[in-house]
Amino acid sequence: MTAIPDLNLTHSRELWERARQVLPGGVNASARYNAALGHAMFFERGEGAYLYDVDGNRYIDFLTSHGASLLGHGHPAVAAAVQEVLSRGVMAAYETQLQVEVAERVLKLFPGAEMMRYTCSGTETTWHALRIARAYTGKLGVVKFEGHYHGVNDTVGFSHWPKLAEAGAADSPVPVPDSAGIPPYASDLLTILPFNDVTALERTLRAEQDTLAAVIMEPVNYDSCAIRATPEFLQAVRALTSELGIVLIFDEILSGFRVCAGGAVSASGIYPDMTCLGKAFGGGLPLSAILGKRAIMEMCTPVGPALQSGTYNAPPILVAGANAFLREVTKPDFYPTLDALGQRLYNGMREIFARRGVKAWVQGVGARFGLLFGLDSEPRNYRDIAGQDWELARRFHLGCLKRGVYLMYKSPHHGYSIAHSLADIEETLDVMDSAAAELVQ
């Protein structure tokens, strides 16, 4: 365990010791183990842009629930919407008018999407989306990109951040399972490609067109520190999948609503056949959804043959959260306000690292960013970020933490919310300046 002078984490450590006896690793999700500290932190409450830990420390939050809290913690509109459903008796597994209304509103924001199904976690969402795409095409193969993350399911649980020694050549990577316990044969149906490589994409899609059901991708690869798809790559993936009868799935679980009220690359005019939503979509509550063209979505039971059901599909409490969320993000000043915060934060960070002589690249796209120590140019795919300087990152993160700025060490992405104020960003930049100064001492 790393003790940080000037930061009292006594109760966090005590709780973690207790938690370890009943929760593997003392956590409920492995991403919550803080590898920089050597234990998990325990929080008492969240309020807007702030987190309060069990030792009474306040932090400006730049994890924002791995992207789920785009409205900040405890947004009053979400809380009121949930209260209203609570007063009607929760009703976990029934159809209500609310689910229809919210679906209508969501579909208006995603051009080309005509129908949707609600789901809960992102992991189940990509897995169901791929099943539906397989049912639609009658084919089983899936292309995913190295460095992209689509949850922990066995269908696509490969090659998120593989060790380079195991990952094969840069232009034809081999699938590397993200976990023990994934059946090796799962990779027989998976082709891993480098992101933003039009040549490798075209070569593979043409060669495997008879077996490929779907290409799944993050249109902004936040799970490798916010790498953008190049315009040429976006155009190529859309044109080739259309030509070859392959379903194009944008996994917007993280990128959706991050840049605008809709898909992250919707300004390009390139739209997928299916979209996966999650995280921010529920206003901080665990709600996801699969969107797609009518002919594809009607593969779902009870209309078509792809079994899609679940006790916790669309509980009104969660859908109410999404309803409140959609109202907030469609207000005219929402994205201009969010963008202004990002501009100040990203430019301020760049200025600090340049002035302090710290080699770090700030890759900001909408309300989330990658912070890449050891890089000095824009990354194009996973191989470009694989060699980042984790020791420098660890020291920077601890330097921020003890001064009241919460960044999660080794998270591929960080982000802010609409509840952050410009004053919070200025305070953060002051903290980052001190943490950067400490790095070069």
Ligand SMILES: Cc1ncc(COP(=O)(O)O)c(C=O)c1O
């Ligand atoms: C792009 C993307 N897809 C899928 C998932 C999985 O979502 P969940 O953690 O809700 O299972 C994540 C989570 O980080 C994600 O970033």
